[in-house]
Amino acid sequence: MIAPTRNEPTLAESYAHCRRLHRRHGRTYYLATRLLPGAIRPHVHALYGFARYADDIVDTRPGDTADERARALREWSAGFMAGLRGADPCGDPVLPAIIDTVGRFGLPVGEFEAFLASMAADLTVTRYATYADLRGYMAGSAAAIGSLMVPILGSGDAAAADGPARELGYAFQLTNFIRDVGEDLDRGRVYLPLADLDAFGVTVADLGTRQATPAFRELLEHQMARAEAHYRAAEPGIALLDQSSRPCVRAAHTLYRDILAAVRRDGHRVLERRARVPKRRRLSVALREIGRACAGR
Template identity: 45%
Template sequence: MTTRELDAAGIDDLRLRAAYSRCRRINAQGGATYFLATRLLAPAQRPAVHALYGFARYADDIVDDPDAYENTDARARDLMALRASVDEALATGRSSHPVLAALAHTAARYRIDPAYFTAFMRSMRMDLDTADYPTWEALRSYMYGSAAVIGLQLLPILGTTVPRREAAPHAASLGVAFQLTNFLRDVGEDLDRGRIYLPADLLAAHGVDRPLLNWCRRAGHTDMRVRAALREMIGLTRGIYRHAARGIRLLDPASRPCVHTAFVLYSAILTRIEAADCAIIARRTIVPRPYKTAVAACGLASATAHRARHQHTHSPLRRQAVEGAAT
């Protein structure tokens, strides 16, 4: 964490500064697109966003890090211990854990509903014993905890120009749209872990099942039936993006360049998948760095212009407190 960001956020305690700095490193190392978009926020907002990402990534690594555990029982034990530590940290507003300390401070400062973190941990636990989802509704239930609540957690930090409850459905949709994009991008890697994050009924409607997906992965060839199913999933995902997009204008203007940049970069993954005719089982779809740089540059110009116009107005921290009181 840069000193400027911590100072701007008013974080003086040395242990907290160390915790926030660790979360920032986790974000920088694990979420390239997310971290890039975060750089467009005001310095005072960034530590809190890093704290949320750092916690989510920490929990996700317990579930998915291939080198950290020998068996699922050990993962489940550590995940259960983490959930207990999260509950305690949120209840007391503090923790000796190097990641949870920043999370507890952020949750208390922005009055983030603890239920969002409970839902998140529930979905993380599902990843240890749920390998596929029979219906779209079942997948959406999982994604509420794994993705929708991420958007809801971020909303108090980003700030809104309307009562927060009006922007909340769109923020939840953005989290879901981003995760569905990741599912489509990572379908081959998820198969390697034994998981399928595509509804079984949607796949079956196109003649696709787990054996066919596994064959495609081994052969390095995406069957036409699989491509048809992926195209349908892309259509569903784009519909959720459209709902999410309507919420960007409801955010504090200072936060819009960040969210719009993330929106553009993540949705570009879908465009790349379509450009490859959905032949993606054998390789991970990526957005070229020059495109990322160009989109980020536009976002930075917009964010810089806004700050220049409003340098004498309320800080994002004070604004979110006012908005929180209106909910």
Template identity: 50%
Template sequence: MPNAARAELDAAGITDPALRAGYVVCRALNAHHGRTYFLATRLLPAARRPAVHALYGFARYADEIVDDLGDARPAAEKAAEIDLLGLRLRQALAGERAEQPVLAAVADTARRYALAPTLFADFLASMRMDTEVTAYATFDELGRYMHGSAAVIGLLMLPVLGTTVPREEAEGPAAALGVAFQLTNFLRDVGEDLDRGRVYLPTDELAAFGVDRELLAWCRRTRRPDPRVRRALAHLVAHTRAVYRRAAPGIGMLEPVSRACVACAFTLYRGILDQIEAADYDILNRRVSVPRHTRLAVAVPGLVRALAARARS
């Protein structure tokens, strides 16, 4: 076990060896797949980090069931596995011992922070949609999917982060931030999602610019940009920036020791939109990311603020 992981678990008072092993698995998933999230998580007090790792690890574990490009199983089998995951999670939340390490960790986190089981159910319902739905006609349709796949993640995080206002006041911005992050992912990953047979960008928004799935697939296949696609993506980037603006007031509603973490994730994830613009929206055959030096330039001042907030708490 890495020393940093051991220190986090000790600070959180997690002593059961099996639970510690589950949290370590979740931490490794966060470190490997969620570079921005993992970096931001390091700005939290050590005692709160395992819970964030557990929530990320569970979300990633479920996502891999439906999105693993190397998994050629029929959609019905993946849907059945999501259903089984939901059953196992409900059993774990009810107090039964979970054999799967990620489930053991997330169930422990749910108990420690009194997280609502309905939020996990909403998340898994959206994951199941990924086995059945390949396109969304409007933002309203997409919003129903994103409530479970993104907004509830923000809501699950709130008890871990803590608030200085009544929690229900912070829920709107927290949900909006989850949606902003996911819309950013949809824009960054539009080419990879095409390979999975899905288009998350609303059909009517694309059609307003003369874009459809076939044109996106042609751009992906030929590696050639198209001005209609560029204009559609520019429009959707602007829409996503507006969602970030709705989410921004929520950072000040968090406990001071948590603000640097969320501000870091906010800045770096919004920075992906900057990289999409810098690439002139030619992103169907490349995965843009925030450069390492930029991540460090954001994270280091954030660490200073986080340490100062801990000293005052």
């Protein structure tokens, strides 16, 4: 890890905490980060930890009302912004690492503000009328994270790499929405655009039956085709990244795309359970990228 510049034990513990969050909750992405140079890997964990921690405030605070979660998110967001101005993070487990990362790479604060606004939307918005509406939400969530990744991963042309990085964010998040339809429904949310449900003759009440009907499978295939288009738009951007970062992004691109294949193999039964990419496939992709990286060097 790069030597810390603030309170050393606190900063080191914060980076370690972010790595644990990443390993526990983002297994596919975490595996891909093992292909990154050791010097930048902690900063990718810090960015993931920031995003995950905010998401957990919104989604996994048992017993809290929506107002209590909203207040917690506002207070945590304010602490982050104050930390960027030099205030003490006050023992927060994630903020020292992400504040340090922002400073080291000059990450644009506006993308963090957009991300936090999308997290706040999850507390009040449970439906999206059109894909344009959903894309607006994703622009502030996964696409914003894509933009923030570019300075960390490095690029000889960061401006050109930004668009594909955002496309990959859209692809990843739409893949998650497809995989997690049932889990999101349990939280009272539907991320499949209502206009698409109408077009395929599916209602929100139909989703509640947890049946992968022919109409639902067609609806899901429509969403997967949209995700595939984002993956294709993102692919040219990999070559714009620093060579040492490309194996990680290629692996993540491949493995997240594989989730769509896993959904198909499981008969589109995402209302019942989460489709998973087999461990042997994940390891195979990682080993292939290690081999490519070694050959390149």
